[in-house]
Amino acid sequence: MSFGSGAMTNSISEIKDCKLIFLIGGNPTEAHPIVGLEMKKALRKGCTFIVADPRKIWFAQHAKLYLPVKPGSDNWLLNALAHVIIAEGLENREFIKTRTEGYEELKEFLKDITPEKASEYTGIPAEDIRQAARLYARSDKSAIYYTLGITEHTCGTDNVRTIANLALLTGHIGKLSTGVNPIRGQNNVQGATDMCIPNKMPGYQDVTDNAVMEKFENAWGVKLSRTLGATSPTMFERMNKNQFKALYVIGEDPVLSEPNQDYTIKGIKNLEFLVVQDIFMSETAKYADVILPAASFAEKDGTFTNTERRVQRVRKAINPIGNTKPDWQITCEISTRMGYNMGYPSPKEVWDEIASLTPMFAGINYARIEQNGIQWPCPDTKHPGTKFLHEGKFPRGLGKFFVLPYRAPAESPDKEYPLLLTTGRTLYHYNAGTMTRRSSGIIHKTNDCFVEVHEADAKELGIFDGEMVRVASRRGEITARAEVSDKVKRGVIWMPMHFAEAAVNKLTKDAYDNITQTAEYKVCGAKIEKI
């Protein structure tokens, strides 16, 4: 990628000292409340906020500049910002010369990406784009924060690289409170990605690197396959083509969380054998041949890695409820019964094995993270961990500029489905809602599915605030309560993803980013009808 590794470049504790925060496609006060608090601290200390989002979120209301960007047009906004930085001579020439490559190609490409043109696609006034570029480039501690509003697109990887271009142009990277920061959505997204992806061994060691594979073969005492593995969208595609026979699902609910629910269910029904391991009867578990009851986080030991790369302890507080077992133990027992012995006394020994095989975790052990977690990379037990990344040098050497022209979303609004549906998370609920919807304190605030509609659109459709409406796309329809206000941009509707009875992923499109295979949850055509 642009820098050579994918993670937050800075720490949460650095947020309060930022001089400028450019927040795009993220709503920290609801999705990452404690990061939201740190940003509020920065705001109180006079930090300038530029917020690009189709919804007038909390920080948009408190921003110096609010850019109401049309979902799917981020590429135009980001490239136009880069255009202004170069056109007005705001780039950091020294940084570009010593630490980057590909600048001339980018400069040539950006010539025509003017704020005026970008304005047509994004709906943001050209002058605001100019102003944003000046503010971002001129501040001495500028940080970009983004979340799934940037990545959950067919052009998600492009978007991330276009953001990286801005940091490389201005040299706003590799310093305290200055960098590029994706905020991780779930407790252990970082850790799961560090450990468990089809084309990488733990710590992003390449499956195609023979030395790496031999190291693992020696440690595990088994010959490993060199065939590249399938990502989850590929698995579902193969299930739909009847080219996949068994799936072992641990703590996931793909029926609810994958886009285009009908397609997911059809794939799962084609399987010969489905094992689901979970703490609740999930939507996916209903289709299982075997359900294995797992223990919750309160009932087991282990570690999570947070969004700032900090490996932190999870500790067992109570005994497993009922006849449940921790996930780690269940997996080990299946493996041993299949003839491959996995006999670990506790998660500590598992971690020690991870650290021994993964250079970026080599210096982390349970004793060292007893008090506070340690941020990777941590190459040896004397190393304090890494607060911010890319000081002086990028993992790939020079930072790389990418030339990334606009690619339209897989599906845009049209005559039949004239509204642009985008989705997300609320403060009170969490993803598929399996946990939060069983918490009385939380369902007190919201417990039904709603759709945010702009007041002008609502007027045209004859819809009132609080009315139940039908929301439909080419893939399905659901019922939700209309929330009419000026929060969401005109022509856009927004829905939360937490409610199984009104699963918004019945509507979303199963189109994926070409590199990460992340689904385009953030854009599809939809319509609203009165019931």
Next chain:
Amino acid sequence: MVMVPKITLNIDGKSVEVNKGKTVLQAANSVGVRIPTLCHDPRLEPFAACRVCMVEVERGNSSALITSCSTEATDGMVIRTDSEKVLKSRKMVLELILSDHPRDCMTCEKCGICTLQDLAYEYGVRESRFFEKPDGGVVEDENPAIQQDTSKCILCGRCVRICAEVQQDYAIDFKNRGFDTETGLPFGKPRRETTCVLCGQCVSTCPVGSLVEKQAVGMGRDWEFKQVKTTCPYCGVGCTMYLNVKGNQVVKVTSKTGSVPNDGNLCVKGRFGYDFVHHSDRLKQPLIKKNGKFEEATWDEALNFVASKLSEIKAKYGPDYIGVLSSSRCTNEENYLAMKFARAAIGTNNVDQCART
């Protein structure tokens, strides 16, 4: 790095060197001199409302009482934290606070972790010469998370300030005057109709029994709880929190200032979203589907069945017809084992989770 100049002051005869800009309270704490506080929370700006943190500062031949939480330490300052004048003032302040506070420690939720109780004990304040019957009581509100008892409020303003300064939700404020002063929501509205987001930060900072976790009421005393330090299972911020456990039950969730990365702050999900652990919907027994219906099985039956079916499919079609989907909800160790299971036991690289974004 900008170097902050140092200053030196004298506290209880000890010479103390601190960075310029620190308060007298911070200077004293830095060398282990304890000064009691009620309205102070390191997450908040100094407020100097409770007057319990008064110390004596020498001024030439005379001296004065100052609030240590809000006074900046200056070079050459001479401070006494335990002089007769200080102790007398502190007792008086406690008497005044107790004049508007009920004496029902025996049934109070905060018994054992109440700062006012601790100070009254420490300074031997049994009676208040100013005693009046404290009014107010438990505020009726249907929310299941936060319980407020206005009779116990000592008007330290910590809840008001954490809601305004840290949360910036501005849901709570002072109202009325004199003995009738209390903190609360605007116009006595129910919590759900206000800007309150049920984060419970007010509960976390309340030094007395005025704001408590509603679901923990009557569930146990603080000294009965085992506090287990762990990491929040919700979003990617990874807040450090403590599960307060009695028996095999999580009774409440708390945090501590100074915790990394959240400094004692938690949101509504972290603080109140734990009921799922004990929910009756939890799967408690392995299930095997027979004739389209799930039937309970023993672990041995279920695990043997899974192992034999996976082995059978692997033998029949090859390992690449099997996949493992792990989760960003699981621990690092579990994700590693899921990965190892797919690669070493099944023999395929078909292993993924939802978090590739």
